[in-house]
Amino acid sequence: MIPEIGYIRPRNLREALEALGENRETIRVIAGGTDIIPGFHINSRRFRDIRTLVDISGLPDLTFVDLENDGLHIGGAVTFTDIVKNPIIREEYPLLAQAAFRVGSVQIRNRATIAGNFVNNAPCADSVPPLLVYDAVIKIQSTRSEKTLPLEDFLLKPYKTQLQPDEIVSEIVLPPLKKEYRGEFYKLGRRRSVAISRITLAVLVKLQDRTIEDIRIASGAVTPIGRRFRELEDLAKGETAEVDFLKELSVKLGEEILKITGLRWSSAYKLPVVQQMFYLLLRRVCNR
Amino acid sequence: MKKKSVSSSLSRRQFLKGFGSGVAGSVALNKIASALPLQKTLEKAANDANRTPLNLSVNGKTYRLSVEPNRTLAEVIREDLQLTGTKVVCNHGECGACTVLLDGEAVYSCHILALDAEGKSVTTIEGLLGGEELHPLQKAFVKKDGIQCGFCTPGQIMAAQALLLKNPRPAKEDVLEGMSGNLCRCGAYPKIIESVLEAAKTD
Numbered sequence: 001m002i003p004e005i006g007y008i009r010p011r012n013l014r015e016a017l018e019a020l021g022e023n024r025e026t027i028r029v030i031a032g033g034t035d036i037i038p039g040f041h042i043n044s045r046r047f048r049d050i051r052t053l054v055d056i057s058g059l060p061d062l063t064f065v066d067l068e069n070d071g072l073h074i075g076g077a078v079t080f081t082d083i084v085k086n087p088i089i090r091e092e093y094p095l096l097a098q099a100a101f102r103v104g105s106v107q108i109r110n111r112a113t114i115a116g117n118f119v120n121n122a123p124c125a126d127s128v129p130p131l132l133v134y135d136a137v138i139k140i141q142s143t144r145s146e147k148t149l150p151l152e153d154f155l156l157k158p159y160k161t162q163l164q165p166d167e168i169v170s171e172i173v174l175p176p177l178k179k180e181y182r183g184e185f186y187k188l189g190r191r192r193s194v195a196i197s198r199i200t201l202a203v204l205v206k207l208q209d210r211t212i213e214d215i216r217i218a219s220g221a222v223t224p225i226g227r228r229f230r231e232l233e234d235l236a237k238g239e240t241a242e243v244d245f246l247k248e249l250s251v252k253l254g255e256e257i258l259k260i261t262g263l264r265w266s267s268a269y270k271l272p273v274v275q276q277m278f279y280l281l282l283r284r285v286c287n288r
Numbered sequence: 289m290k291k292k293s294v295s296s297s298l299s300r301r302q303f304l305k306g307f308g309s310g311v312a313g314s315v316a317l318n319k320i321a322s323a324l325p326l327q328k329t330l331e332k333a334a335n336d337a338n339r340t341p342l343n344l345s346v347n348g349k350t351y352r353l354s355v356e357p358n359r360t361l362a363e364v365i366r367e368d369l370q371l372t373g374t375k376v377v378c379n380h381g382e383c384g385a386c387t388v389l390l391d392g393e394a395v396y397s398c399h400i401l402a403l404d405a406e407g408k409s410v411t412t413i414e415g416l417l418g419g420e421e422l423h424p425l426q427k428a429f430v431k432k433d434g435i436q437c438g439f440c441t442p443g444q445i446m447a448a449q450a451l452l453l454k455n456p457r458p459a460k461e462d463v464l465e466g467m468s469g470n471l472c473r474c475g476a477y478p479k480i481i482e483s484v485l486e487a488a489k490t491d
Contacts, residue, residue, distance in 0.1 A: 004338060007357030007403050030401075037360065037399050038380045053357070055404055081393070105469025106450065108381065110393045111400070193468030194382050 002040040006052035013061045013141070017168060019054045021143040024165040026051035031077045032111035033057070034104070035120045046159060057113070062170060065089070071175040076115030076168065080127075081106075083114060093174055095130035095185040095202050102126055102187045105194045115169040118151060121161050121225055128155070128226030129202035129218035130185055134174045142167040155225050181206050181214075182288050184281040188273065197221040199270060201278055205285045210240050217278075222257050222270055229256055241286040250279035342406055346371065347415030355402050362386045362397035365412060373413035373442045384470030387443040387450075388412050394450035394469070413442035416449065425449055425487040434483030436474035444470050448484045457488055 010016040020027055030036050030053040039047040056062055062077035065086050072088060083089055083100040090097045103109050103117075103126050115138075117125045128151075136151040142164065151172070154162050163169065183204040189195025200220035206213045215236045220226040232252055239245050254275040258267065339354040346369060355364055362379075365371050365388070374397060375385040381399040388397045389411035397410075416423035425445050428434070435441050444467065451458060451466035458466065463484045472480060 002358035002360070004356070005358050006338070007340065007401065009403070009406070033401065033404070034381055034399055037401070040358075041379055041398075053401075055401070057404065104381075105384070106447065106466055107384065107387060107394045107396045107399075107469045110390075110395050193465075 002037070003048075003050075005050060008052060008054045010054060010056065010059070013056075013059060013168065013170060016054050016056050016059065017141060017143045017166070019052075020166045020168065023052060025049070027165065028053055029119075029168060030055050031057045031113040031116045032079065032108075034108050034112040035116065035122075056168065057111075062168075069176075071173045074114060074172045074174070076170050076172065077113045080104075080109035080112050080114065080117075083127075084109065092177060093130070093134055095133065095183045095204070096127060096174075098185045099126045099130045099187070099200070099202070102189075102197075108194070114172060118155065118226075119161060119163055119169055121155055121157075121159050123158050123223065123225055124197040124200070124221040125226060126187060126197055126200060126220065129200050129220045131172065131174075132218040132226055132228050133183065133202045133204045133216040134177065135216075137173045137175070138169050139171045139173065140167050141170045148173070152228060155227075158224050177204075178206065182285045184285050186277050186281055188277070198266075199274055199277070200226075201274070201281060203278070203281050203285060205241075205282070207241060207286060210242070210286075212236050212239050212241050217253065219253075219257065219274070222274055223260055229253065232256060241282075243283075246282040246286065247279055250275045250282065253278050340403055342403055344369075344402070344405055344410065345408070346410045347412060348409075353402075357401060357403055359402050360398050361388070361390075361400040361402045361405050361410070364402040365397060365410070371412050371414050375439060375442055377439070382471070383440070383443075384447060385440050385443040387446040387470065389446060389450055389453075392450070392453055394447050396469075411446070411449075413446060416445065423449075424490055425452070425484070428487035428490065429480075429483040432479055432483040432486050434476060434480045436472070436476040440470060440472045440474075444472065444480055448487065451484070452488060458484070460485065 008019050010019060026049060028050045036047055056077050059077060062075040064075045065078060066073045067088055080100040080103045084097055103112060114127055117127045131151050137148050138151050138154055139148045156162060181204050186201045187197050188199040189197050197220060199222050202218045204216040215233050217229040217232055218226060232249060236249055254271040257274060258271060338356050340357055342353045342355050344351045344353055351369060353368055362374060362376050365374050374388055376398050377383045377385040379398045381396045386396055386398040387394050390405060391408050416426060425448055429441060429445060447467050447470045455462055463481050
């Protein structure tokens with residue numbers, strides 16, 4: 001059951017920030033509510049101290065998608081349905097559109113928001129690996145400051161980010177991406193819909209002839225939070241995209257994940273699948 | 289024959305009630321009563337300090353309500369408006385039984401605070417009826433037997449309605465995708481899908 005709470009419906013971002021600034025400790029932003037409401041129902045410890053909710057869902061100054069010179073700007077409260085439908089995202093940042101399409105079900109995608117996905121920072125947040133390979137930068141606002149930082153730095157550990165109680169993630173910026181980049185996204189869940197991810201992978205590659213000029217690799221669900229694999233990326237840059245090397249890289253990804261998580265009951269299944277699937281993704285990307 | 293029907297006129301409910309008070313006594317009855325939604329509603333009604341006015345538009349009719357912020361849309365639809373066609377099963381945004389349309393989009397009503405629906409238009413399964421006439425989707429579910437126990441059916445139909453509003457001629461794959469947020473524990477999926485495709489044909 002949901003505890004007794006207060007509810008504030010601001011008319012714009014400024015009003016939302018003012019409400020947050022006044023009541024820092026016990027107030028929380030709600031957008032789609034697809035994490036908070038079920039969390040209340042099961043009396044999750046993460047939401048127990050909340051006394052007031054500020055509902056930012058549908059605020060016009062948080063629900064835009066604008067293409068500008070420095071990249072694509074996506075409002076924090078844009079829903080996954082809007083991301084799936086957006087022609088620019090489908091064309092220019094397809095991995096994000098694919099990941100958004102695999103979030104929950106129609107009903108969940110109609111409510112759940114992009115910033116909510118990574119502010120909640122569950123290990124299995126589907127949109128995080130694509131955002132990480134696109135080098136997403138986020139804009140955070142409060143009444144006292146406005147700052148931008150890479151999403152990668154914002155995410156600290158499971159369910160923990162740099163977000164302060166009086167702050168809102170107002171937008172996500174995806175820098176322009178050269179046409180030569182090819183990418184793939186993979187999600188494994190126990191079923192096709194309303195499935196919590198067991199494995200997510202995102203990879204972007206830029207080839208010059210057969211040489212890997214740039215590569216970006218990110219995972220979710222198999223690591224404590226969504227993350228990039230910089231060492232592997234550095235190792236791969238300048239190498240030739242041949243079968244043997246791609247296999248070697250895939251094996252290394254599994255080893256890297258094992259190093260991070262330690263041996264788990266699911267490792268015997270997940271690690272070979274990660275390695276196989278990553279190899280398949282690399283083959284697809286490099287042979288296109 | 290006649291005698292038999294007289295003896296069975298004691299309804300199942302009356303029988304269970306009598307049985308309950310006779311055997312387990314009033315303590316058990318109180319326990320049962322407190323687990324009933326009505327009792328919860330009464331308890332909530334006693335606590336009205338935190339209530340907020342809400343103009344809720346459901347099936348084209350606007351209700352002026354006063355609700356606590358912690359109540360979900362599903363609770364208000366079922367308890368305050370007594371529109372009990374909307375079912376709450378998992379109460380966790382996974383099963384789809386509570387699916388309603390919010391401004392024409394399918395949503396889980398157990399997932400949404402009632403106050404969040406202010407200014408939006410809600411459609412429930414009751415809103416599909418035209419008087420006594422079943423909606424084409426409802427007819428299709430009857431015709432194609434898309435129902436087994438029937439408990440998930442209102443949610444299934446609302447998800448299907450949202451799908452058909454966007455895509456009046458869906459392929460089977462579109463139906464599979466659009467309906468994937470709704471579970472059926474009887475496993476009547478093949479017939480549910482047939483029903484939706486049938487409705488799309490007759491629409």
